[in-house]
Amino acid sequence: MDKVRAKLAKDEIVMAAGVGRVMHHNLLQIIGIQGGFDCLWFDHEHVGMSMNDLEVGTLAVRSQGMDCFVRIAPTDYALVTRSMEAGGGGVMAAQIHTAEQAEEFVRWAKFAPRGYRGLNTSGWDGQFASISPKDFCPQANEKSFVAIQIETLTSLEQCDAIAAIDGVDLLFVGPSDLSQSLGVTGDFFNPKCIEALDRVGAACKNHGKHWGAVCVSPEHAAAMVERGCRMLSPTADVKMISAGIDAVKKQYSTYFG
Secondary structure (H helix, E strand, O other): OHHHHHHHHOOOOEEEEEEOOOOOHHHHHHHHHHOOOOEEEEEHHHHOOOHHHHHHHHHHHHHOOOEEEEEEOOOOHHHHHHHHHOOOOEEEEOOOOOHHHHHHHHHHHOOOOOOOOOOOOOOHHHOOOOOOHHHHHHHHHHHOEEEEEEOOHHHHHOHHHHHOOOOOOEEEEOHHHHHHHOOOOOOOOOHHHHHHHHHHHHHHHHHOOEEEEEOOOHHHHHHHHHOOOOEEEEEEHHHHHHHHHHHHHHHOOOOOO
16 A cells, blocks of 8 residues: 555545446456556455455556555454455455444454464465565554544544554545434535534544545535545446446437437
8 A cells, every 4th residue: 555655644635446346357457547546445345256356356456556455344354364465455444333343453454463463474465475474464564554434423423532543544434324324314415424524534633644535526525625534535336337328328419319
């Protein structure tokens, strides 16, 4: 995640895109060739791609000079380490509820003394056993990227404590689930949702961390950037394809019934 870390360190905007249901190396390379995106995140939470899918996907992303990380449910210790061994630069936990749960997720992602990730150097991140365990562990602890999603009421209430956790690099707002948790599903500019963004922004500022989010419109992105958001995820694979089809239909509207 060197590119992402470097841009965040300069307080620059990181552009990210989600990939899930249309997980194919050609699409990933197309996104890279088109330019503009710094990283992709793979949506294992909703799609459940295989390790082979992740290995090929991360390879395609690296070929285009982009970073990537994997969003997963915080229910499987082994999936955290497998995602990084497959080539993911980090992991993002969905549906976190408490700071205690976030702390456990970080421990799953880090080797001793910070955590208790299982040691295996035979994956991509260990350069297929070409790095000694002694060198690999501190290197992996330093470079692995950990994001925690803020999309539940309790994670919002505890976002300051979550941002304070050593090893949490980024808080990531899931606006759809967060709006649902707040009882205003889909009303992203509802005062409750805006107040939530303020709260996340303040927590990250308090602890010198960054935050990101899925954005639903340019206006939504602007509202978040104003509050300190530095990772924007404006689209995903299905949305890209749908937008492309829609653009063609509008361009050739004379011929479409």
